[in-house]
Amino acid sequence: MEPLAPFSVVAPTSLAAALAALAEPExxxxxxxxDLMVNLRHGIGAPRTLVDARGVAELRGIAAQGGGLAIGAAVTLAELAEDARVGGRWPALAEAARLVAAPAHRAAATVGGNLCLDTRCTFYNRSAWWRAANGFCLKHRGSVCHVAPTGNRCHAAFSGDLAAPLLAYGATVEIAGPAGARRQPLGALYREDGAAHLTLAAGEIVTSVQLPPQPLPARYAKARARQAIDFPLAGVAVALGMAAGKVAALRVALTGTNASPFLLAGVEALTGAVPDAAWREQLGKLVQKQVTPMRTTLLAAQYRRRAAAALAMRLAAGLAGEA
Ligand SMILES: Cc1cc2nc3c(=O)[nH]c(=O)nc-3n(C[C@H](O)[C@H](O)[C@H](O)COP(=O)(O)OP(=O)(O)OC[C@H]3O[C@@H](n4cnc5c(N)ncnc54)[C@H](O)[C@@H]3O)c2cc1C
Ligand code: SF4
Structure with missing residues (x-):
């Protein structure tokens, strides 16, 4: 860890004041x-001012909204995990929040920070001297990717847990910035580029997440190196609705395997069928085709690919059995 470069902290209480503070240089x-403080201690970034989001009134609280729920970006993961409405109707989200890091982290960590988490790689989440000894890398201060040296793209993995269940539930995000506010599907917040995985423009803030009403039954599970505390090496959320013994609706979302969390494409082909062993095999194959884990963690990419498929198959079997 490096000593922190000097910076000042401002603590706005309104969104307008936060946006104005963020418009200042650096x-x-x-x-x-x-997440951010660990990166700063690794010499990744040296902002002159930190704008503290936690006291911004517009980012606080969980409120009912049109039959669904609006969750402020500054809501902590502990608050999210303990909210009875979330646990009752969107249990996969509560489950994912409970699986993030350790209790002390969850007491401070927020929904916005989890969605805007930096991407991770074994060549990047290191001290400055370690990275310097390797000539840094494409993502920060270097010119070569040590994972895929012949390419020109960073493959660092997005490793936030909440994005997967939120995608599976069809969540939207509200964003505020110098150009005004907008609401968009959560998936549009991300792009498949480990060095620039967020589509936010300079000075923009995620203000809240909206969960639509009438969620499908859903579950979340993750594979990680240490069960007690660790990022997902493959995180999977499955939302599955049954009617007359057949799959009526299916959404599968993945995190931890790619530079962005994403919704599995082509699941429509799996609806209208009985979710038997052959059906689960098909689902597993679809997952394996679309996840692209790279050598960004200590675990083999192939293991993460197969773990993602196995988790999707297991969750789908459980949900079909419960219906
Ligand atoms: C030991 C350890 C284990 C961890 N394990 C996990 C894990 O299992 N799963 C997991 O998902 N995470 C894990 N984390 C990462 C982190 O704790 C969580 O992802 C947490 O939710 C990040 O939220 P935060 O509020 O602390 O973000 P911060 O560190 O404050 O911010 C993270 C990034 O998001 C940006 N940001 C924050 N809020 C907003 C907003 N509203 N709009 C736009 N940008 C914003 C910041 O500028 C920064 O770039 C772990 C961290 C540690 C240290
Ligand atoms: S994937 Fe490549 S460019 Fe990205 S952080 Fe890892 S080594 Fe660096």
Whole structure:
């Protein structure tokens, strides 16, 4: 860990004040700081000002909205995991929140910070001297990707847990910035580029996440190196509705395997069928085709690919059995 470069902290209480503070040169938003501060201690970034999101009134609280729920970006993961409405109707989200890091992290970590988490790679989440000894890398200060040296793209993995269940539930996000506010599907927040995985423009803030009403039954599970505390090496959310013994609706979302979390494409072909062993095999194959884990973690990419497929098949079997 490096000593932190000097910076000042401002703590706005309104969204307008937060946006104004972020418009200043070299200002950076911080929420729980459980990801950002680690990066700063690794010499990744040296903002002159940190803008603390936690006191911004518009980012706080969980409220009913049109039969669904609006979750403020500064809501902590502990608050999210303990909310009875979330646990009752969107249990995969509560489950994912409970599986993030450790209790002390969850008390500080926020929903916005989890969705805007930096991507991770074994060549990147290192001290500055370690990275310097390797000539840094394409994502930060270097010119070569050590994972795929002949390419020109970073493959660092997005490793936030919440994105998968939120995608499976069809969540939208609200974003505010210098050009105004907008609402968009959560998937549009991301792009498949480990060095620039967020589509946010300069000075923009995720203000809230909206969960639509009438969620499908859903579950979340993740594979990780240490069960007690660790990022997902493959995180899977499955939402599955049954009618007359057949799959009536299916959404599968993945995190931890690619530079962005994503919804599995082509699941329509799996609806209208009985979710038997052959059906589960088909689902597993679809997952294996679309996840593209790279050598960004200590575990083999092929293991993560197969773990993602196995988790999807297991969750789907459980949900079909419960229906
Ligand atoms: C030991 C350890 C284990 C961990 N395990 C996990 C894990 O299992 N799963 C997991 O998902 N994460 C894990 N994390 C990462 C982190 O704790 C969580 O992802 C957490 O939710 C990040 O939220 P935060 O509020 O602390 O983000 P911060 O560190 O404050 O911010 C993270 C990034 O998001 C940006 N940001 C924050 N809020 C907003 C917003 N509203 N709009 C736009 N940008 C924003 C910040 O500028 C920064 O770039 C772990 C961290 C540690 C240290
Ligand atoms: S995938 Fe390549 S460019 Fe990206 S962080 Fe890892 S080594 Fe660096």
């Amino acid at each position: 200002a950076r938003l911080v929420a729980g700081g459980t």
